[in-house]
Amino acid sequence: MSGTDSPTPYQPTERTTLTRASARGSYDRPVVHAILDEGYVCHLGFVRDGAPVVLPTLYARVGERLYVHGSTGSRPLRMAGQAEPGLPVCLTVTHVDGLVLARSAFHHSINYRSVVVHGLAHQVIDQGERAEALDALVEHVVPGRAADSRRANAKELAATAVLSIDLAEVSAKVRDGGPNDEPEDMDLPHWAGVVPVSRRRGAPVPSDGLTPGIALPEYLCAL
Structure with missing residues (x-):
């Protein structure tokens, strides 16, 4: 989303230092931002009554802050509004880029890009920031859409809440390339390689009852 990538x-930290395949790790902001900006759904983890809970939800990045969408009645939103200095959370985003098929079962893998964020989640109370965050959530899914839709009314705003999480404790991890077979397996009679996986958007399907004459917006034609 918006925000200038810093070279720093x-x-x-102890929580973001990779202990396995550390060469695949990255702390570069442009790498982290690119992975976050490409996704739609994150998984938000927190502890409730001593047990872990992980929920999928929409998110958007604005500079060095993530906004997470939710209902005012959802558990993390209620807990973030009550916890001081904030609700401890772990947020993850992952993209699958390929299925890696090796000659041995042990070396089968997946090419992926992932980000893990640790931090404190806070409920966004300021009305100006909340309006910016809600616009960002819409824009993150389809750029250009926020200005081409009705803004939330008072009743809808009362039922909608937003969490903010600052990007401070962050790490990215990327696996690409082919299989890492053992030298003694190279001559085995099994196909090996990578099956690419990609996300594809289909042609927009108009809603039932769409007013005749409303053309497909240019921002959808560009998808």
């Missing part, structure tokens, strides 16, 4: 990388 994120600083590793």
